[in-house]
Amino acid sequence: MALEKIVLFGGSGYVGSAFQRYFLRRGIPYVAPSHREVNLLEPASVARFLDEVKPKFLINAAGYTGRPNVDACEDHKSECLLGNAVLPGILARLCSDRGLPWGHVSSGCLYTGDRGIGSKGERLGFREEDPPNFCFRTNNGSFYSGTKALGEEILSDAASCYLWRLRIPFNEVDSSKNYLSKLLRYERLLDARNSLSQLDDFVRAAVECWERRAPFGIYNVVNPGSVTTRQVIDLLGRSPFGRRLIEKGKRFTFFAGEEEFRKVARAPRSNCVLDSSKLQSVGIHLEEVHDAVERAWNNWREATVESIGELRKP
Ligand SMILES: NC(=O)c1ccc[n+]([C@@H]2O[C@H](COP(=O)([O-])OP(=O)(O)OC[C@H]3O[C@@H](n4cnc5c(N)ncnc54)[C@H](OP(=O)(O)O)[C@@H]3O)[C@@H](O)[C@H]2O)c1
Numbered sequence: 286m287a288l289e290k291i292v293l294f295g296g297s298g299y300v301g302s303a304f305q306r307y308f309l310r311r312g313i314p315y316v317a318p319s320h321r322e323v324n325l326l327e328p329a330s331v332a333r334f335l336d337e338v339k340p341k342f343l344i345n346a347a348g349y350t351g352r353p354n355v356d357a358c359e360d361h362k363s364e365c366l367l368g369n370a371v372l373p374g375i376l377a378r379l380c381s382d383r384g385l386p387w388g389h390v391s392s393g394c395l396y397t398g399d400r401g402i403g404s405k406g407e408r409l410g411f412r413e414e415d416p417p418n419f420c421f422r423t424n425n426g427s428f429y430s431g432t433k434a435l436g437e438e439i440l441s442d443a444a445s446c447y448l449w450r451l452r453i454p455f456n457e458v459d460s461s462k463n464y465l466s467k468l469l470r471y472e473r474l475l476d477a478r479n480s481l482s483q484l485d486d487f488v489r490a491a492v493e494c495w496e497r498r499a500p501f502g503i504y505n506v507v508n509p510g511s512v513t514t515r516q517v518i519d520l521l522g523r524s525p526f527g528r529r530l531i532e533k534g535k536r537f538t539f540f541a542g543e544e545e546f547r548k549v550a551r552a553p554r555s556n557c558v559l560d561s562s563k564l565q566s567v568g569i570h571l572e573e574v575h576d577a578v579e580r581a582w583n584n585w586r587e588a589t590v591e592s593i594g595e596l597r598k599p
Pocket residue numbers: 294295296297298299300301319320321323324325326346347348349350368369372390391392393433451452453454462
């Protein structure tokens with residue numbers, strides 16, 4: 286189905302840039318105003334912009350994540366709450382008033398753990414209807430996760446809205462927000478099992494929800510399966526880039542466990558498995574997670590072996 290004009294908010298961010306690359310590659314018409322042009326926390330300015338542009342679909346990739354990671358949200362609580370809970374609420378009202386369908390980039394970090402072991406020994410993931418267990422209500426999460434869960438709660442009755450849950454994005458391009466880049470540079474690694482989202486697959490799947498007119502609601506947009514940190518590092522070791530890195534002397538050190546990790550990390554982390562079968566049921570498919578990670582390492586770009594030597598602390 287041909288796509289008519291889309292408005293993209295947060296287009297300069299890590300996730301928003303991936304949407305822009307996808308639109309440009311496919312020749313999809315879109316408008317992506319900067320934060321300076323449209324402040325999403327100022328409803329009147331957003332309303333003026335929407336009434337002028339008259340988009341057919343809106344994507345919200347704006348939010349607050351903290352840099353270099355979610356630990357920073359513990360020190361910027363009001364920005365985090367405004368960006369992740371208030372901002373989507375403002376958009377929900379404006380979209381509803383205009384009958385404008387839209388999609389919001391949510392996160393899988395509302396959960397911790399998994400739903401047990403399946404008949405083939407696989408870890409079962411949380412489904413869209415499972416209540417968050419890593420949020421303010423359960424009082425065990427990070428401030429960031431709490432605000433993302435509140436954002437979902439605020440959108441729970443939003444009309445014509447997709448909530449796309451992204452989970453630890455990665456691809457083959459070295460970047461401070463790419464999970465694989467982070468693993469290359471963190472001094473010590475936490476061995477945890479997670480679902481992951483290949484960033485470009487995530488964007489394609491999100492847009493496909495709208496193209497296929499999939500029912501509105503929450504979707505776990507993750508690569509099927511789950512993977513441990515050690516498995517991701519093993520896959521690196523089998524890639525040409527990883528072999529060169531190891532030849533040059535790079536070694537990976539792991540925390541003894543979660544307790545040791547928590548001594549250096551300010552906020553607890555969500556490590557969790559998500560079930561992606563709802564997305565598959567609407568005909569949208571992502572690559573199995575180990576295959577996707579292997580492909581990213583095999584096509585790894587820009588990071589030179591030397592640059593990994595200059596390890597940056599988180
Ligand atoms: N990155 C991840 O690992 C990850 C994983 C799961 C979910 N998510 C979610 O994905 C969304 C985007 O994350 P990201 O990593 O792309 O973040 P990012 O790189 O920090 O980008 C955030 C974007 O939002 C814009 N923005 C923030 N407040 C705004 C406001 N009041 N008005 C207009 N624009 C505003 C920023 O513009 P300026 O830079 O100009 O302020 C920027 O373009 C967030 O909701 C995040 O929770 C991210």
